[in-house]
């Protein structure tokens with residue numbers, strides 16, 4: 163159960179990192195990515211996955 | 227001596243509407259001849275007089291620098307495509323370099339050591355400086371520790387600002403720019419498709435209502451704490467112009483010290499929603515009409531060039547490319563504070579001198595009863611005619627008559643969109659740019675271009691090289707109208 167970032171579409175703005183309640187998102191190497199081990203899909207914390215809600219590019223934070 | 231003259235009422239103004247009337251409403255007679263704009267509280271003027279964004283005169287003496295450290299944003303605007311950088315909200319063009327706070331601080335230090343004119347550091351994106359707060363704050367903290375004399379300012383859509391007002395005050399950020407485009411959530415829904423707030427994406431009218439309420443809250447909180455607030459509005463024809471006068475009234479009543487109405491910059495190539503749907507920007511005349519309706523023009527900003535988020539320099543100049551990361555020295559030896567202090571002292575003396583000279587010249591011209599004259603000026607800053615005609619990339623357009631000298635606008639002659647190369651092309655571009663301006667003052671010009679310009683009826687004069695702009699313009703005007711015969715001879 164986790165989300166992932168579609169890297170080629172990502173603008174590297176970092177908004178998802180700011181909002182993620184699980185500290186699952188980071189800038190590793192050359193791009194933002196989600197650590198599947200830490201991602202909870204925001205279950206129990208928020209109605210919607212925060213990364214997908216704040217991301218400016220449609221379909222860029224998606225279920226893995 | 228009337229300080230405020232509505233350009234709309236003058237015949238010459240209509241000619242100039244052809245030009246790119248950016249910002250608008252006019253900081254009346256060049257801010258140099260008076261203590262400050264007539265409708266601005268002197269205490270506020272004292273705070274902003276060295277800030278190039280707020281004072282047309284300061285634009286001639288002080289440089290601003292913007293660093294691009296805050297890429298994250300909490301809303302979507304239809305005039306912005308975050309894949310590239312925002313073309314509105316003071317940042318056209320693509321920001322080439324995104325910096326970490328440490329890199330940004332190093333860049334500011336390098337510029338400060340080289341450019342004693344530097345007085346202001348701003349963060350305006352490329353996302354939202356208040357939302358991407360950690361990066362904004364880290365940058366300001368690093369810079370302030372090393373360069374306490376540099377003023378800090380930030381720009382935001384306002385949504386996150388109420389959360390950081392205490393820190394903004396504690397960090398001595400004394401200028402905040404809020405971009406507010408409407409008071410009406412229905413209109414807002416056409417500008418902002420969504421707003422992310424407190425863990426949820428809110429769309430349409432609901433989202434816009436949250437944003438607009440937070441913008442007003444931000445404005446009120448900042449004003450209550452003594453932070454200067456400028457409001458920027460992007461004029462979008464057919465969408466928000468009807469509410470602009472009311473918006474102007476409300477933000478002024480709530481204590482914004484400046485309201486800057488800027489034209490939408492829209493082009494399909496930018497890939498923004500407005501660009502792709504063919505939403506056009508306002509014409510210069512439409513922009514001017516709205517600015518004129520907003521009345522008290524002195525508080526509007528004609529001189530604003532909507533700088534890029536990483537701009538460095540004075541007037542229209544952008545030295546950003548000289549200070550890209552790869553060009554920064556490893557260690558920056560000195561911070562140039564002494565040089566900046568010496569420069570500020572010199573500017574204070576120079577400004578007093580310029581003012582006195584302009585007043586003397588004004589006395590000469592005060593008796594002339596003739597239509598106003600538009601004059602283009604080539605200047606590198608310092609309020610003097612000190613640029614070679616061939617080096618000018620923009621012309622400062624002034625209007626002079628018995629009432630004084632007024633800055634009208636700047637017109638660029640190096641428009642990126644113009645493909646032309648070579649001397650001939652450049653000259654025809656300049657001639658096009660100077661349409662309706664019969665006289666140009668510069669430090670020097672070659673005989674060939676002077677003759678070419680004369681052919682199309684533009685007289686280029688280099689006899690007053692190094693003079694103050696106001697003095698030269700008033701002398702020229704008085705000279706031309708000294709006696710009816712002399713006037714007839716020259717005109």
Ligand code: SF4
Nearest residue numbers: 182201203204211213
């Ligand atoms: S779904 Fe939630 S927990 Fe998972 S990465 Fe996105 S914001 Fe973090």
Ligand code: SF4
Nearest residue numbers: 172173175176178217
């Ligand atoms: S919010 Fe979207 S665009 Fe921004 S860094 Fe995260 S995935 Fe990339």
Ligand code: SF4
Nearest residue numbers: 279290530531532533
């Ligand atoms: S051009 Fe506009 S944004 Fe840039 S320094 Fe001048 S007033 Fe400020």
